Amino acid sequence: MLKRERHQYIMNKFQEVEKINTIDLALELEISEDTIRRDFNELNNKGLINKVYGGAFLVKDKSKNVFDINIINEDKKIIVGQKALSFLSDGQVIIMSGGTTNLSFCKLIPIDFSATIYTYSLPIAMQLSQHPNIELIFIGGKLQKKAMVTIGIDVVQVLSKIKADICFLGVSSIDENQGLTEMGYEVSVVKKEMIKASGKVIAMATSDKINGKMMHKVCGLEQLHAVITDLNPKSPKVKNFVDAGLNVL
Template sequence: MLKAERHKYIMTKLIEDQKVVTTNLALALALSEDTIRRDLNELDNKNLLEKVYGGAIQSAGKSVDVFDIVITAEEEKKKIVTKALSLLHDGQVIIMSGGSTNLVFAKLIPSDLKATIYTYSLPIAMQLSQHPNIDLIFIGGKMQKNAMVTIGMDVIQVLSKIKADICFIGASSINVKQGLTEVGYEVSIVKKAMIGSSDRVISMFASGKLNTKMPHIVCDINQLDTIVTDLDPEDLRLEEYRKLGVLIL
């Protein structure tokens, strides 16, 4: 992985989780901890983050306004999610997980789409609240403050009663052997419930997350119907996923 790709991945995780841990990054990117430390030092020198013992946190100068949500590499994520807009149609019941890519997707949902959307992500709920034709249901529960998503049994119980046509699930990491994986156990459990309640499962993510892994399994690759990345669908890096029957956009 190129240095620029590593830095992009680190900054994306920092925005999503409010902090990054050196050992987790090394595991996810299959790199040495020394390499990750050098990357964090370089990003710290550029005032893009604040390096601390064992990892890094957001720069102290960052706005704390909850409504001022910064999305890293937003233009690149627009190119990814635009591919998935064709999967939407009137009358659908949709579940959306959290994550910056899904937030960009929420911004681009056509204003004339008439659908019902469930989400446990506060930023996505805030964005969809401005949509004129979406019936929005925010799933309440214990708030995980760093990612601004709800977790716990309240969320899982609501999800278990939903019969959704399609879900859009964010990916922290993905690889052929372990499937979709998450850094946090509670989020992984919520995502499992989300998948279990949906007829079709779509995962959208930047290609830097390919062939990486986190500690907690969400689902096997064959439980995904479609994956959407910034790569050309015929890219050889996606071949193993295609062989497992996943549609590539």
């Protein structure tokens, strides 16, 4: 029995029992206690089990993977993303802002889609790196760790020098009167610059973002080419936007 097999055996055993005693397992597998202890130590160091005096327990809440992005309201975001697909066409130069709505959208982009995409979001860049025909350009700068996006003067400078066909803009808040607003000043500056650099601007907003107001203004509704939500365009919640002449879908 190879070491690796024993380790697997131990981990499987925890399906049946809550605790494994060192001595018992040594008898069961007919090997020395020392070996079991060494196994326990290794698994313990890997964070898989909890070694105690006399045996070991399974570690249950294994810390979740750093790279697992938890998307809240993913179903709504998928609806938004699917609608946004209609704005894609091969050969475009695209600016993709950050946020989980845009991340959901990126997951839906056909694998063979061909374009040049600028982004400053780490998760979105990783997602898009799966697409062989997308030329991907990451806009560097200081990282805002929480959102996993770069921000600041470096980002603005790069954006000020490019020209894109279309920008998919994740929104924090959208309101009939205030337009798009953001919580952080720096993000609002970056988004302004993205709008300036893009021919068309598509606002990607799940319904919970509607009628919110935040500190820093990004732009008025008139600067948006379209607003995409998870709602039916006839929904009363978006009636104001439609009435204002906005392209809502």
